[in-house]
Amino acid sequence: MVVAGVVLVTVVLVSTAMGPADLSLGTVVGVLLSxxxxxxxxxxxxxxxxxxxxxxxxxxxxxxxxxxxxxxxxGASYQxxxxxxxxxxxxxxxxxxxxxGATIAIVTPSTFSELLPLAAFAGGVVAVTLTYVVGSKAGxxxxxxxxxxxxxxxxxxxxxIQTNVQQQHAADLQPVYSWILGSLTVATWSDVxxxxxxxxxxxxxxxxxxxxxxxLRVGEEEARTLGVNPNRVRLTxxxxxxxxxxxxxxxSGLIGFVGxxxxxxxxxxxxxxxxxxMPVSLVSGxxxxxxxxxxxxxxxxxxxxxxxxxxxxxxxxxxxxxxRSRRSAQGVL
Amino acid sequence: xxHDATPVPRDSTGxxxxxxxxxxxxxxxxxxxxxxxxxxGAWLGIIGANGAGKSTLLRAVARLVAYxxxxxxxxxxxxxxxxxxxxxTVAYVSQDPQFPAQMRAIDYVxxxxxxxxxxxxxxxxxxxxxxxxxxxxxxxxxxxxxxLDSLSGGELQRLVLARALAQEAPILxxxxxxxxxxxxxxxxxxxxVDALRIDRRLTVISTLHDLTLAAQFAEQVLLLAGxxxxxxxxxxxxxxxxxxxxxxxxxxxxLRSRDNNIVVVPRRxxxxxxxx
Numbered sequence: 001m002v003v004a005g006v007v008l009v010t011v012v013l014v015s016t017a018m019g020p021a022d023l024s025l026g027t028v029v030g031v032l033l034s035x036x037x038x039x040x041x042x043x044x045x046x047x048x049x050x051x052x053x054x055x056x057x058x059x060x061x062x063x064x065x066x067x068x069x070x071x072x073x074x075g076a077s078y079q080x081x082x083x084x085x086x087x088x089x090x091x092x093x094x095x096x097x098x099x100x101g102a103t104i105a106i107v108t109p110s111t112f113s114e115l116l117p118l119a120a121f122a123g124g125v126v127a128v129t130l131t132y133v134v135g136s137k138a139g140x141x142x143x144x145x146x147x148x149x150x151x152x153x154x155x156x157x158x159x160x161i162q163t164n165v166q167q168q169h170a171a172d173l174q175p176v177y178s179w180i181l182g183s184l185t186v187a188t189w190s191d192v193x194x195x196x197x198x199x200x201x202x203x204x205x206x207x208x209x210x211x212x213x214x215x216l217r218v219g220e221e222e223a224r225t226l227g228v229n230p231n232r233v234r235l236t237x238x239x240x241x242x243x244x245x246x247x248x249x250x251x252s253g254l255i256g257f258v259g260x261x262x263x264x265x266x267x268x269x270x271x272x273x274x275x276x277x278m279p280v281s282l283v284s285g286x287x288x289x290x291x292x293x294x295x296x297x298x299x300x301x302x303x304x305x306x307x308x309x310x311x312x313x314x315x316x317x318x319x320x321x322x323x324r325s326r327r328s329a330q331g332v333l
Numbered sequence: 334x335x336h337d338a339t340p341v342p343r344d345s346t347g348x349x350x351x352x353x354x355x356x357x358x359x360x361x362x363x364x365x366x367x368x369x370x371x372x373x374g375a376w377l378g379i380i381g382a383n384g385a386g387k388s389t390l391l392r393a394v395a396r397l398v399a400y401x402x403x404x405x406x407x408x409x410x411x412x413x414x415x416x417x418x419x420x421x422t423v424a425y426v427s428q429d430p431q432f433p434a435q436m437r438a439i440d441y442v443x444x445x446x447x448x449x450x451x452x453x454x455x456x457x458x459x460x461x462x463x464x465x466x467x468x469x470x471x472x473x474x475x476x477x478x479x480x481l482d483s484l485s486g487g488e489l490q491r492l493v494l495a496r497a498l499a500q501e502a503p504i505l506x507x508x509x510x511x512x513x514x515x516x517x518x519x520x521x522x523x524x525x526v527d528a529l530r531i532d533r534r535l536t537v538i539s540t541l542h543d544l545t546l547a548a549q550f551a552e553q554v555l556l557l558a559g560x561x562x563x564x565x566x567x568x569x570x571x572x573x574x575x576x577x578x579x580x581x582x583x584x585x586x587x588l589r590s591r592d593n594n595i596v597v598v599p600r601r602x603x604x605x606x607x608x609x
Contacts (some may be wrong), residue, residue: 214440219434225423227418
């Protein structure tokens, strides 16, 4: 945990310093200190560089932290609740719903670009609510498999509608695609403040359940004989993880694999207890996405590779390694 | 709530009374109007053929299946207890417990402390100490940091017991806790249960397939057949050749060992195996 924290701080500082305008680490620290209230520290850096750090780079890095930690924590939670090593934060249709919401916002004339995250968030929440209603009607399966199947069905329907809307507005294909591929290019402080409450709420609820996720690992009946209601734990965790994830993707677009890579890496290096996996995934997820985003904006500078492409490019091969490594997969169960 | 290091002695707690307990599973009657009383600190062995309702009876007492009738513990209807309160009163070991491969032995035992902390609570230092003590009691303290998938069947079985004991409940329900073990380990685990029962004044209800072991460990046996209680009492009274032959549809012979324990010997079907 301490190691993960130190890595995160380092990654944030380095990542803020790196970019087309080369800044020193000292400059970054100086600008950061000058924004600490009550410290009255004045950075000697030029106003331009101050603006680059504070208005351009830092919101982007902080947003990457929020999105990355939410996706990683959400992934660990879903894997624990469904006891499936391949479960990810998009399992219940969040991605498809957010995709539809974003597409509608993009193709509708005269919508403000600020509405895009809200539309994506609304779409994600609607899709997941639908999944719940269908899944809980379909059966009272204790393992939650009916809700996963409902998620697949809802995602298919939303994706179909989204594709249809997209085809009817072929002129807007480009912005729709760039949203779907995921990017933090235009991150601002307002994006940060938009998702911060949801991500915080979600993270607090999920971290509070980490001990209960360990109890679910020994089985449904054991949990009940230990005085825990497994259905209530599952419902609360899934609801919290979904809310946070929907908020995260609404500003970042669909960034895949973070929710699978990070928790599994954490399991490989710790004792796989959710009490450890959850907080360490939260911190490592932030580092991971900051690094991935740094890679996305540096590799073809001054152009950018979509962030979702970077995480998928790392995620694909990693996925194969996870499948080969029994240790990590077992850690979920 | 008491936070002493030693468990508070419980005088005459752990009395269980079942009144007309019935369970219907998939529209078939699995358990029919069972009445039985178990004194505090006693060991009740439930015996019977496959499908007689042994596990169902334990599961009803553990509140894992819906049942009719009432189960009272120290005079209180268990339906009136909250989840955590019930988990502090009754500990249950299932037929096939699940062992997360990479969970450490000490963490597994510590899960048994769950009813003693709040919904979001985590373990206190005291919970840690209790778990470590239990590992020592069952003789596994040297394996405390080992992952569960590196332990043997006998070690795991003892670990499940330790987890159940960590609940510090006066009542322990064991569903075939020893069926996966070899003869020696089986006796070891039952001896451990017996020692802990006497030491901690636990009331034990267990299902037992092995009738000879049931007769040696249980002070009181309940024979179930087709979901009904057909005989109850001390092993020597219930386990007669006539009764066992009838309800197990078998042909058994009851012998006495050198120390006068009941030994149940199954015999081959008539007309089979006579080659001379």
